Every structure is written in structure tokens, then in C-alpha cells.
Amino acid sequence: xxxxxVGLPNVGKSSLxxxxxxxxxxxxxxxxxxxxxxxxxxxxxDTRLKRLKEIFNPExxxxxxxxxxxxxxxxxxxxxxxxLGNQFLANxxxxxxxxxVVRLFQDPDVVHTMxxxxxxxxxEVIETELNLADLQTIEKQIDKCQGSARSGDKESKVRLxxxxxxxxVLNQGKPARKSGLxxxxxxxxxxxxxxPMLYVGNVGEESNFEKDPLLQNFKNVxxxxxxxxxxxxxxxxxxxxxxxxxDEKKSFREALGMKETGLEKLIRESYKLLNLVTFLTAGSDxxxxxxxxxxxxxxxxxxxxxxxxxxxxxxxxxxxxxEIDRWGSEKVLAEKGLKxxxxxxxxxxxxxxxxxHFRS
Numbered sequence: 001x002x003x004x005x006v007g008l009p010n011v012g013k014s015s016l017x018x019x020x021x022x023x024x025x026x027x028x029x030x031x032x033x034x035x036x037x038x039x040x041x042x043x044x045x046d047t048r049l050k051r052l053k054e055i056f057n058p059e060x061x062x063x064x065x066x067x068x069x070x071x072x073x074x075x076x077x078x079x080x081x082x083x084l085g086n087q088f089l090a091n092x093x094x095x096x097x098x099x100x101v102v103r104l105f106q107d108p109d110v111v112h113t114m115x116x117x118x119x120x121x122x123x124e125v126i127e128t129e130l131n132l133a134d135l136q137t138i139e140k141q142i143d144k145c146q147g148s149a150r151s152g153d154k155e156s157k158v159r160l161x162x163x164x165x166x167x168x169v170l171n172q173g174k175p176a177r178k179s180g181l182x183x184x185x186x187x188x189x190x191x192x193x194x195x196p197m198l199y200v201g202n203v204g205e206e207s208n209f210e211k212d213p214l215l216q217n218f219k220n221v222x223x224x225x226x227x228x229x230x231x232x233x234x235x236x237x238x239x240x241x242x243x244x245x246x247d248e249k250k251s252f253r254e255a256l257g258m259k260e261t262g263l264e265k266l267i268r269e270s271y272k273l274l275n276l277v278t279f280l281t282a283g284s285d286x287x288x289x290x291x292x293x294x295x296x297x298x299x300x301x302x303x304x305x306x307x308x309x310x311x312x313x314x315x316x317x318x319x320x321x322x323e324i325d326r327w328g329s330e331k332v333l334a335e336k337g338l339k340x341x342x343x344x345x346x347x348x349x350x351x352x353x354x355x356x357h358f359r360s
Contacts, residue, residue: 001291002067003270004095008122010110011103012202012234014038017070019237020263038070044289045264048280048321048351052287055328064278064289066267069095089133089192097196097273099266100126104214104231105204119201119218127225130192131170137191138167163189178226196273197227200266202234230269232262277350280321281305292348299344302356312359316342321351 007013021040043063053061071091092098102119103112114122142163148156162181166189169179175193176186186194199222201215215231222229236256243249253261260268271277275294279301280287290304298318303310319339324330333339348354 001065001097001270001274001276002069002095003097003099004069004071004092005099005101006071006092006126007101008103008114008125010112011101011122012105012110013101014070015238016101016200016202016232016234016262017068019234019241020266021068022241039067040070041065041067042263044267044278044291046278046289048325049287049289051321051325052280052282052353055324056282056284056287058282058284058287060286062286062288064291066270068099071095089130092130092192092195093190095195097198097270098192099198099200099270100227101200101202102218104201104212104218105233105235107204117214119214120221123199123218123221123225127175127193128173131173131175134176134191134193135167135170138163138170138189141189142167159188166191175225197225198266198269198273199225199227199229201229201231203231205233205236228269228273230265232265234262237262277348279348279350279352279354281355282324282353283355294350296348297344298342298346298348298354298356301348301354302358305356308360309356309358313344314357314359316344316346317355317357318342318346318352320349321353324353 005013005017017038017040021042043065046063049061049063052058069091100123102122103117104119106117114125142160145156145160145163149160162185165181166176166179166186170176170193175197176189176191177183177194177197179186183194183196199218201218203215218231219229236258240249240252240261243252253259271291276291277294277296278289278291280289282288290301292301292304298316299310299313302313302316317339318341319330319333323333323338327333327336327338330339
């Protein structure tokens with residue numbers, strides 16, 4: 001799963017990226033690996049793995065991962081090549097979903113490039129650039145499609161109907177994801193505004209922030225764009241990083257009323273955004289978490305482990321994590337009839353613990 005972090009300059013986008021990824025460096029519980037500048041892969045926090053480690057005592061524990069890409073700041077006119085426009089847009093096309101960071105904090109030492117804090121305006125600037133870029137893409141595709149559609153080609157007719165529907169909503173200043181077409185129907189057109197979007201409001205440390213009208217404006221415009229939203233303080237996350245012991249971090253979070261870290265919030269919402277579930281495998285060699293789209297079959301899940309397992313799939317032995325957590329033994333689960341045998345079309349559920357039988 002690859003998430004692109006975007007935003008105007010000086011909104012705290014890179015600070016958030018650095019805080020989220022550095023928080024999960026090798027010195028912490030969830031390892032972090034830098035692949036290249038501004039790209040980080042972090043492990044997904046999952047307390048279920050800790051419990052599986054207690055039960056199976058495996059040689060290693062491997063969490064699922066998520067890739068964050070800190071994409072260059074966008075400026076007005078990017079769709080026409082202003083600033084790093086073309087590079088920015090090309091980078092966005094590569095990711096699975098977009099996290100749009102919006103500045104909601106006041107700081108006289110950090111200049112706002114648009115002149116002041118205004119989440120509605122800031123969101124509209126980036127959405128407009130994405131819409132304009134998509135309009136260029138759609139217009140080119142319509143030109144290519146019209147000839148074959150007029151000649152009676154059924155597939156081209158359907159494609160043209162889709163393209164014209166998307167063009168209409170883009171001309172209204174709305175994203176392609178509000179066109180009424182499903183994600184599967186939008187996929188062939190490679191549109192920026194079709195990607196799932198999560199707005200992240202970068203807030204300050206103000207205790208009364210919830211009463212700030214900026215927050216309501218931020219939430220309202222997020223909803224109008226058909227996207228989810230959450231708030232994170234990059235500054236607080238950075239301060240949290242400075243603490244060395246887990247006890248200090250826990251006390252710091254409790255003092256601020258934080259039930260979970262910013263990374264945990266972001267990952268949880270990202271999984272919802274991409275409609276993902278996690279299944280688990282466990283044994284004496286390894287306990288591991290795997291991510292698949294919701295509704296994936298057992299055979300597709302097996303292919304996440306190895307393509308040969310999917311090709312030679314026979315059946316899957318499955319039980320839910322809650323059952324092994326309660327009883328603490330696969331032997332007890334078998335005695336109680338809680339281990340099931342499922343075929344290749346079984347839909348994997350979040351928290352399923354699986355063992356795949358296959359022909360080599």
C-alpha cells in the first residue's frame with residue numbers, strides 16, 4: 001500500500017512525514033526503512049502479533065507495512081507546469097491513495113505562502129489543480145474514443161459515456177470520485193481525483209482547538225469533496241519522538257489525552273480508505289501479518305505469500321484471532337471444532353489466522 005502525502009508549501013507536510021516515519025525507526029517496536037529520499041516504509045502496529053508471539057514463540061515476527069511518499073509541495077498553476085507541477089502530478093499518479101495535509105496551526109515563524117490560514121482556500125487550490133490535470137487527461141481520451149464509439153463499437157460507447165460523465169463533474173469543480181462511477185469503473189482512466197483521499201488537518205498544541213471555527217471549515221470542505229478527514233499535530237508527534245522511554249511516551253500521551261499516536265490514526269484511516277483487511281499466519285518459524293483488499297478470496301490471500309501456493313491451492317485451515325487469543329492453543333481450537341476448512345472462494349475476514357494447503 002502506497003500513500004502519497006501532498007499539500008501546499010509550509011503546511012507541515014514534510015514535518016508530518018518525518019515525525020510519522022522516524023517514530024518507527026529500528027529503535028522502536030515497529031521498524032522503519034528509508035528506501036530513497038522522502039520515501040519511507042513503516043510497519044503497521046498490530047497488537048495481535050504480540051499475542052501470537054506469546055502463543056507460538058516463533059523465530060521472527062513480521063508486521064504488515066505501509067509506504068509513505070512525501071511528494072513535492074504544490075503551487076497554484078501546477079497543472080500548467082508551474083513550480084514542480086509536472087513532477088508533482090506524475091508522482092501522485094503512482095500512489096494508491098492521497099493524504100492531503102492542510103495547515104490549521106498558527107505560527108508567525110512559519111510563513112504561509114497563501115498569506116494566512118484558510119483551509120477552504122488551501123484545499124480548493126490543490127483540488128483545482130488536480131481537476132484541471134484530470135480534465136486535460138479526459139479531453140484527450142474523449143477525442144480518441146469518439147470515432148470508434150460513432151462506428152458502433154459497444155465497448156467504446158460505454159467508455160465514452162463514462163468519460164463524459166466524469167468530464168461533467170470535473171467541469172463543476174468536483175472530483176472524479178463524485179461522478180457516480182465505482183472505483184473499478186474509474187480505474188482505467190488513471191485520474192488523480194479518482195484516488196481515495198484523506199484530509200489531515202495539521203493542528204497546533206492549543207487545548208481549545210476543537211472550538212476553533214477553522215476545524216469546522218476544514219471538516220465541511222472535506223465532506224464536500226467526498227473524502228474522510230482527521231487531525232494530527234506534527235509538532236506534538238515530533239516532541240513525542242524526543243522521549244526515549246516507552247513509559248515517558250505513554251505519560252506524555254495520557255497528559256494530552258491521546259489514546260493513539262498520529263501514525264496509528266493515519267494507518268487506521270488509510271486501511272478504511274483503501275478498504276483493506278489483515279489476515280495472519282503463525283507457526284514456530286514466523287508470525288506474520290498480511291494485507292489484502294476486503295472481499296479477497298482465500299486463493300488470492302495465498303498468493304500474497306507465494307504465487308505457487310495460489311496456483312496449487314487445495315484448501316485453507318482458518319480460525320479467527322479472537323479464538324486463539326481466548327484459548328491459547330491450536331490443539332484446543334481443534335478439539336472445540338473452531339478450526340475450519342475453507343475452499344479457494346472463501347472471503348478472507350480481518351483477523352483470520354490461515355494455514356494454506358497446496359500442491360507443489
